[in-house]
Amino acid sequence: AQKITQTQPGMFVQEKEAVTLDCTYDTSDPSYGLFWYKQPSSGEMIFLIYQGSYDQQNATEGRYSLNFQKARKSANLVISASQLGDSAMYFCAMITGANSKLTFGKGITLSVRP
Amino acid sequence: ETGVTQSPTHLIKTRGQQVTLRCSSQSGHNTVSWYQQALGQGPQFIFQYYREEENGRGNFPPRFSGLQFPNYSSELNVNALELDDSALYLCASSFGLVGGYNEQFFGPGTRLTVL
Numbered sequence: 623a624q625k626i627t628q629t630q631p632g633m634f635v636q637e638k639e640a641v642t643l644d645c646t647y648d649t650s651d652p653s654y655g656l657f658w659y660k661q662p663s664s665g666e667m668i669f670l671i672y673q674g675s676y677d678q679q680n681a682t683e684g685r686y687s688l689n690f691q692k693a694r695k696s697a698n699l700v701i702s703a704s705q706l707g708d709s710a711m712y713f714c715a716m717i718t719g720a721n722s723k724l725t726f727g728k729g730i731t732l733s734v735r736p
Numbered sequence: 737e738t739g740v741t742q743s744p745t746h747l748i749k750t751r752g753q754q755v756t757l758r759c760s761s762q763s764g765h766n767t768v769s770w771y772q773q774a775l776g777q778g779p780q781f782i783f784q785y786y787r788e789e790e791n792g793r794g795n796f797p798p799r800f801s802g803l804q805f806p807n808y809s810s811e812l813n814v815n816a817l818e819l820d821d822s823a824l825y826l827c828a829s830s831f832g833l834v835g836g837y838n839e840q841f842f843g844p845g846t847r848l849t850v851l
Contacts, residue, residue: 726778
């Protein structure tokens with residue numbers, strides 16, 4: 623079975639600083655993909671970044687980067703130069719070759735302070 | 737390009753009633769997945785439809801059922817509503833099977849409250 627663990631309590635960061643959101647995962651499938659989504663209070667899930675299990679380099683998308691440590695089964699999201707609009711829930715999710723569903727973690731609340 | 741839309745935005749029902757939620761996929765997408773997100777939790781996979789056929793189902797009872805139409809719009813039906821069915825229901829569309837790790841585009845969700 624696949625599992626995503628997000629255990630950080632609510633996170634706070636000062637505007638313009640960087641923040642790391644933690645995610646660990648568990649799967650026995652050698653082929654999998656890891657996603658990060660942002661969910662503002664409006665409810666819509668916004669795709670941020672994707673990392674494949676066979677990708678040699680860490681994924682980056684603008685201010686978002688994924689610190690992928692395969693041996694530790696971790697896929698932490700790094701947001702650089704935080705903005706007030708980054709305040710939201712952040713979800714780590716995984717998909718494996720064995721099925722066609724996204725497995726989500728419980729999420730982390732990020733609050734950016736001016 | 738039209739994004740994923742869902743209707744209604746909010747809905748209030750009573751226990752035992754039936755409800756139908758609707759999702760219009762992003763243009764060109766042939767796969768739709770439905771998720772249930774209880775308050776304070778991550779979304780849970782309900783099922784997925786690919787070209788009008790069910791293609792994978794999560795741990796939800798048979799009273800949760802779905803349809804996908806030739807235009808790739810979709811419905812989620814829930815019979816005999818229970819209080820625990822109160823949640824945000826999200827649909828997500830993609831092109832091709834999600835097992836190919838294609839990005840899923842989510843709609844804004846339908847907030848269902850069961851009294």
